[in-house]
Structure formats: C-alpha cells, structure tokens
Amino acid sequence: MPTLSQTELAALLAPFAETPAPVLAQLSTYLDLLLKWNARTNLTAIRDPREIVARHFGESLFTGAHLPLCGTLLDFGSGAGFPGLPIQLLRPEIRVTLAESQNKKASFLREAVRTLGLQTEVWSGRVEDMPASRRFDAVTLRAVDNPQAAMAGASVRVAVGGTLASLTSDVSGAADALLLPRSTDRYLVMTRC
Numbered sequence: 001m002p003t004l005s006q007t008e009l010a011a012l013l014a015p016f017a018e019t020p021a022p023v024l025a026q027l028s029t030y031l032d033l034l035l036k037w038n039a040r041t042n043l044t045a046i047r048d049p050r051e052i053v054a055r056h057f058g059e060s061l062f063t064g065a066h067l068p069l070c071g072t073l074l075d076f077g078s079g080a081g082f083p084g085l086p087i088q089l090l091r092p093e094i095r096v097t098l099a100e101s102q103n104k105k106a107s108f109l110r111e112a113v114r115t116l117g118l119q120t121e122v123w124s125g126r127v128e129d130m131p132a133s134r135r136f137d138a139v140t141l142r143a144v145d146n147p148q149a150a151m152a153g154a155s156v157r158v159a160v161g162g163t164l165a166s167l168t169s170d171v172s173g174a175a176d177a178l179l180l181p182r183s184t185d186r187y188l189v190m191t192r193c
C-alpha cells in the first residue's frame with residue numbers, strides 16, 4: 001500500500017500546480033522510496049509524509065509550472081531531488097541534470113531515477129567541477145548553504161537568454177518574485193540572464 005493515496009496527494013498539491021494522474025502515481029512511488037531511505041539516512045529533516053508532499057513536492061511542482069519553455073535544466077544542490085525531480089516528472093520534455101555533491105544523496109537520486117524509469121542525469125559531485133562549457137537553459141536553486149556563493153556558481157551555468165530560478169525568502173532587487181503557496185515569506189524568484 002502506498003503511504004498516501006493519489007486522492008490525498010492531489011489534494012495536498014492542489015494549491016501548487018495541476019498535477020496529472022500519471023505524475024501523481026510517480027510522485028507516490030518517489031515518496032515511498034524517499035521515506036524508506038530517510039529512515040536510515042538523513043535525506044530530509046522533514047519526516048511527516050504530508051509535509052514532505054506539501055513543502056518539497058509542492059514547491060518543486062510550483063516551480064516547474066512557472067518555468068518558461070526550456071530544453072535543459074540544472075538543479076544545483078539537488079539533495080533528495082528538490083526541485084529538479086518533481087520538475088522532471090511534470091515537464092518530461094526537459095533534459096534535467098540533478099547535481100549533488102554528497103555521495104549518499106547522489107546514490108539516492110540515481111536509485112530514484114532508475115525506479116521511476118527516467119533518463120535524468122545525476123551529476124555526483126560539485127557543480128564547479130562540471131566542464132566549464134556546460135550551460136543550461138534553466139538553473140534551479142533551493143536551500144543551498146552559502147546562498148551568495150551558490151547564486152554565483154549557479155549564474156555562470158545559465159545559458160545566454162536562460163533563466164535562474166531560485167526559491168528564497170530574499171527578494172531584494174528581484175524583478176519577478178512569486179509568493180509560494182502556503183507561505184508568507186518564501187518566493188520563487190526568476191531572473192532572465
């Protein structure tokens with residue numbers, strides 16, 4: 001039995017994005033795998049399945065729903081896959097790369113990609129160690145330590161005319177900031193580069 005029914009998933013995600021039934025089924029599989037791994041290794045501090053769905057899945061899908069058309073996307077410091085993996089499920093036309101420097105988290109990401117039958121690339125290492133020529137139409141950034149350094153590292157990976165999408169409470173100087181559903185102080189900030 002899945003931890004949450006698809007009806008429950010749909011209700012929790014309704015404030016964030018319209019989520020087609022096949023995507024709900026994949027998110028259910030992803031949630032169960034995440035809970036299984038999180039019981040023995042610390043992938044996310046949020047333990048409650050409903051909160052994982054509302055915070056991690058919801059904010060990721062909201063981001064995916066607002067991204068412009070793009071062919072490639074880098075998720076900088078993906079952790080347990082947020083926001084890159086739910087974006088991959090919602091936007092299968094995008095070639096997503098999940099970059100994560102911690103081995104155990106990168107192992108989880110590879111297992112999630114395999115279980116979900118995706119072609120998503122997992123870059124197991126620091127983004128700074130990618131070939132300098134690699135650029136992406138969109139780069140996402142959420143909850144990465146040392147935000148200033150991360151922003152700088154993420155910006156240089158955005159192709160000309162591409163989008164840097166960051167989930168943050170710091171909106172100083174932002175031209176395009178969308179308040180995240182169920183939040184009073186967290187935003188999706190999208191910057192054209």
Ligand SMILES: C[S@@+](CC[C@H](N)C(=O)[O-])C[C@H]1O[C@@H](n2cnc3c(N)ncnc32)[C@H](O)[C@@H]1O
Binds near residue numbers: 080141143
């Ligand atoms: C706090 S976690 C957040 C993960 C995820 N983005 C989320 O919102 O749940 C930040 C992750 O970024 C990874 N990270 C930090 N700097 C990185 C870098 N330069 N390249 C790749 N991964 C990085 C860390 O290993 C950590 O797992």
